[in-house]
Amino acid sequence: MKRMLAGLAAILLLTPVLAAAGAPRPTILIENPGQCIAPVSEMRRNHMDKLQHVRDRTMRQGIRGEKASLNECINCHASKTTGSVIGKGGFCQECHAYTAVKLDCWDCHQPKAGSHKAAGAKP
Amino acid sequence: MSEHKETSPSRRVFLGAAGAGLGALALAPGLQLIEISQASTPAPGASSKVRWGMLIDSTKCAKGCDACVTACNTENAINETVRDPRQGAQWIRKIDLKDLKTGREHSLPMLCQHCAHPPCVDVCPTGASMKRADGIVLVDRHRCIGCRYCMLACPYKARSLVFTPLTEQNPEVPRGKGCVESCTFCVQRVDKGLQPACVDACPEGAMTFGDLNDRNSAISQRLARVNSREVRADLKLDLGVRYEGI
Numbered sequence: 001m002k003r004m005l006a007g008l009a010a011i012l013l014l015t016p017v018l019a020a021a022g023a024p025r026p027t028i029l030i031e032n033p034g035q036c037i038a039p040v041s042e043m044r045r046n047h048m049d050k051l052q053h054v055r056d057r058t059m060r061q062g063i064r065g066e067k068a069s070l071n072e073c074i075n076c077h078a079s080k081t082t083g084s085v086i087g088k089g090g091f092c093q094e095c096h097a098y099t100a101v102k103l104d105c106w107d108c109h110q111p112k113a114g115s116h117k118a119a120g121a122k123p
Numbered sequence: 124m125s126e127h128k129e130t131s132p133s134r135r136v137f138l139g140a141a142g143a144g145l146g147a148l149a150l151a152p153g154l155q156l157i158e159i160s161q162a163s164t165p166a167p168g169a170s171s172k173v174r175w176g177m178l179i180d181s182t183k184c185a186k187g188c189d190a191c192v193t194a195c196n197t198e199n200a201i202n203e204t205v206r207d208p209r210q211g212a213q214w215i216r217k218i219d220l221k222d223l224k225t226g227r228e229h230s231l232p233m234l235c236q237h238c239a240h241p242p243c244v245d246v247c248p249t250g251a252s253m254k255r256a257d258g259i260v261l262v263d264r265h266r267c268i269g270c271r272y273c274m275l276a277c278p279y280k281a282r283s284l285v286f287t288p289l290t291e292q293n294p295e296v297p298r299g300k301g302c303v304e305s306c307t308f309c310v311q312r313v314d315k316g317l318q319p320a321c322v323d324a325c326p327e328g329a330m331t332f333g334d335l336n337d338r339n340s341a342i343s344q345r346l347a348r349v350n351s352r353e354v355r356a357d358l359k360l361d362l363g364v365r366y367e368g369i
Binding site: 060063 | 165166167256257263264288289292295297299300301302
């Protein structure tokens with residue numbers, strides 16, 4: 001018990017040291033500042049909820065054109081150099097790599113803005 | 124008593140202040156909701172008054188022409204290379220038929236028939252396979268686990284599984300490895316008031332798309348005039364796609 005407590009104390013004492021020596025803070029490049037749908041503090045905390053509720057309404061009920069939209073996130077936040085929100089310096093990936101939260105949006109969704117020219121017009 | 128008189132108003136003031144604070148807290152999310160609802164005017168979404176359907180005239184459909192398949196592949200970015208051709212995604216495919224007795228040959232495109240009673244939805248263990256209010260049968264990839272039960276249940280072989288990681292999707296048509304998919308009637312176009320890509324691309328004008336519930340739509344008017352059939356009508360699935368000349 002005594003040893004456990006000592007171990008715990010050691011961990012608690014070491015934590016700030018480890019945190020200070022940990023991964024460098026992500027560099028978040030906001031390409032179009034001041035144009036987001038909500039303040040930064042709210043978006044950082046709640047962007048996943050905004051997207052999750054919208055995705056079900058869009059997918060299952062066909063409600064389109066809502067304020068929160070993954071495609072709009074990408075169109076605004078895609079890097080002007082790579083055109084993408086993932087990869088090195090990508091808006092989404094920088095933070096998600098830092099916080100170790102796995103992103104699987106891009107298994108299906110297109111992370112690049114304006115890359116696809118959908119056809120369907122008369123030949 | 125005087126002491127009581129003195130504490131009472133201060134307590135009331137405190138409670139009043141606390142109440143006002145709570146009121147402000149309660150108001151803030153409410154205000155935000157109003158703000159959000161006014162800021163954007165989303166489209167009303169799929170309505171059960173509409174039933175999207177397609178009429179395909181197989182007498183016009185030219186053998187060897189695959190304009191509909193190409194248009195579908197372009198629109199939905201179905202362009203991945205697979206190791207085995209049997210793994211290729213196939214939302215719409217051309218079928219050539221021959222009556223062995225008479226020798227009559229004809230051709231038709233086969234796609235998801237958008238059943239009113241879809242077997243794929245019945246068997247889906249996760250609720251990923253679903254029918255929208257307007258009759259379009261879709262796979263919700265957020266819920267699909269890739270078990271392929273729906274592929275077995277579909278009498279029309281309309282569904283396929285994505286076997287390879289994808290990178291070149293249409294932003295409006297998310298698709299990826301490990302999910303089952305099928306024709307969506309180009310739901311991203313239909314929601315904008317456009318027609319499916321295959322209908323627009325058909326050089327013979329053999330495909331008609333529209334609202335089966337609207338008596339005045341082109342498809343309803345044609346259906347009332349010509350002889351059309353469902354494929355495997357014996358299954359009583361009430362299909363959204365009907366064929367002429369089969």
